[in-house]
Amino acid sequence: MLKNIDMSSQEFLNEMEKTKQFTDKVCKQFGFVYHPNEDVKEGVLMGLARHKMLYGKRFCPCFMVVEDESGKPKSADDRICPCKPALEHEIPDEGKCHCGIFCTPEYAKANS
Numbered sequence: 631m632l633k634n635i636d637m638s639s640q641e642f643l644n645e646m647e648k649t650k651q652f653t654d655k656v657c658k659q660f661g662f663v664y665h666p667n668e669d670v671k672e673g674v675l676m677g678l679a680r681h682k683m684l685y686g687k688r689f690c691p692c693f694m695v696v697e698d699e700s701g702k703p704k705s706a707d708d709r710i711c712p713c714k715p716a717l718e719h720e721i722p723d724e725g726k727c728h729c730g731i732f733c734t735p736e737y738a739k740a741n742s
Contacts, residue, residue: 635683642679649679649688653731656712662721662732666742674731678711692729 635642653675657663664671677691689695690709698704709715709728716727725737733741 633684635680637676637680642683645679645683646675649675649682652688653678653711656732660712660717660721660732661735663735663738665726665730665733666738667730670730674729677729678731690729 653664665674674691678688681687681689681691681695685695685703687703688711689703689705690707690711690713693709694706695703696706705713707713707715712727712732716729716732720727721732721734725740726733
């Protein structure tokens with residue numbers, strides 16, 4: 631069942647702030663920077679916050695969320711931010727994760 635989320639509500643704004651703090655920690659922990667395009671960063675942050683409110687986890691907003699055998703939500707590609715494919719392959723090989731929120735400093739500099 632889908633839940634409507636008022637993106638101007640205080641509940642959503644609070645979740646956005648928590649998500650920003652979470653992604654700040656990911657950047658610091660792994661030495662990443664945000665995508666130089668502010669629209670990419672903001673869009674992914676909003677998607678992560680929305681998924682946290684809808685499903686209780688920060689599923690990658692670029693991939694489908696489906697139900698598992700027991701009816702619980704799960705990412706179709708097992709992608710919970712920061713996802714394993716991004717950490718192990720996408721960022722080291724391409725300079726950014728699939729969604730684009732996390733980048734290497736070199737990628738961000740070359741694409742700003």
